[in-house]
Amino acid sequence: MTRGARTLAAPVVRPLARGFVRARTSRWGQATRLLPLGDAGGWSVDEDAAHLAAAARRLGYRVAPGWWARFAEGQAVFLTSHFEALAPRWLETSHRLGTAYLHGRPGTPYAPEFDAAFAALRRSPRRLDRIQVTHAEMHELVLEAGVPAERVHRIPIGIDLEHFPLGGDDERRAARRRLGLPRQAVVVGSFQKDGVGWDEGHEPKLVKGPDILVRALELLRVEVPELHVLLTGPARGYVRRELERLAIPYVHARLRSRPALASAYHALDVYLVASRQEGGPKAVLEAMAAGVPLVSTRVGQATEVVRDGENGWLVEVEDAEGLADRALAAVRHAGGRVREAARATAEGYANERLDALWDRLLEGFVARAR
Numbered sequence: 001m002t003r004g005a006r007t008l009a010a011p012v013v014r015p016l017a018r019g020f021v022r023a024r025t026s027r028w029g030q031a032t033r034l035l036p037l038g039d040a041g042g043w044s045v046d047e048d049a050a051h052l053a054a055a056a057r058r059l060g061y062r063v064a065p066g067w068w069a070r071f072a073e074g075q076a077v078f079l080t081s082h083f084e085a086l087a088p089r090w091l092e093t094s095h096r097l098g099t100a101y102l103h104g105r106p107g108t109p110y111a112p113e114f115d116a117a118f119a120a121l122r123r124s125p126r127r128l129d130r131i132q133v134t135h136a137e138m139h140e141l142v143l144e145a146g147v148p149a150e151r152v153h154r155i156p157i158g159i160d161l162e163h164f165p166l167g168g169d170d171e172r173r174a175a176r177r178r179l180g181l182p183r184q185a186v187v188v189g190s191f192q193k194d195g196v197g198w199d200e201g202h203e204p205k206l207v208k209g210p211d212i213l214v215r216a217l218e219l220l221r222v223e224v225p226e227l228h229v230l231l232t233g234p235a236r237g238y239v240r241r242e243l244e245r246l247a248i249p250y251v252h253a254r255l256r257s258r259p260a261l262a263s264a265y266h267a268l269d270v271y272l273v274a275s276r277q278e279g280g281p282k283a284v285l286e287a288m289a290a291g292v293p294l295v296s297t298r299v300g301q302a303t304e305v306v307r308d309g310e311n312g313w314l315v316e317v318e319d320a321e322g323l324a325d326r327a328l329a330a331v332r333h334a335g336g337r338v339r340e341a342a343r344a345t346a347e348g349y350a351n352e353r354l355d356a357l358w359d360r361l362l363e364g365f366v367a368r369a370r
Helices: 003-025 044-058 066-070 112-123 136-144 169-179 210-223 237-245 258-266 282-290 320-333 336-347 351-362
Strands: 034-037 076-079 096-100 128-133 152-154 186-190 227-232 250-253 270-273 294-297 313-315
Touching (some): 034 066, 152 351, 169 258, 186 210, 210 227, 227 237, 227 258, 237 250
Parallel strands (some): 034 076, 076 096, 128 152, 227 250, 270 294
């Protein structure tokens, strides 16, 4: 169901949902269930909630559907978007609250929501019982807001290796055939949401660097006339429009499953991350797991995962020339060494290997099942 459809249905559905949930939860003790909740966007944040639910179950905690949090009382609710968690509707509930605070540097001129979220955290630094951060910058930022250090947990974004196998020549040919990409093309990938909103995304979401991505592709095309671009994800209208203006051929694949996304990685020669700020992004480990050469700006978890020139390449934020230059080097010279090192790195971040870190966060936040 789309967001619009949910809005229209709410007056009828909400009272029924409230009655159902309260009947199911009325006998629950305080914070005896974990309710992981995304943002209902059907994208990365919702996936984070699903991964947390799976980890909690492996660790022996009782998990309830995240949407029940809106009608239940006194449980342990973990929101995988801090923009959601720091809204009054959650801060004023009876729930024990946790959140992921993955990115959002205050003072960013094109993202006033970053300032609003940080201000809300500073006003109530003890309201959140647990905060997950993925990298050093956000760790320091959350502590600066006054959150007690023992409530802040450094847990990187992980990866489901089962759904991102290492690709080879056969997988490459098959993926390009399915996606309609020329067999001999040089294919650059970008698989993120980088437009504002959930519609076409014609307005660029500058924190994701779509303008930098387009400039890097324009530069790369000068050296690589056979360049093709593979896009996935919602709200890619700005990038698509710019590629059409530059006459750079592209395919925008709307994928509906993790295996389909993995197959898209197998079609690539190189993957670019052009963001100005990030929590991860997830694409860093996904590309590495699939054996795709990665070039990223120095953002988020990428700064702690990528070893420049060894398992991928890093350039400074807004350095379109650097992205193009490293992408060209990756296409022309990337060998088995980088590919193997990247895969080994990704294996170290398998979701199951992060369970001990999640256990430390969940201990005392939600009661363990007996």
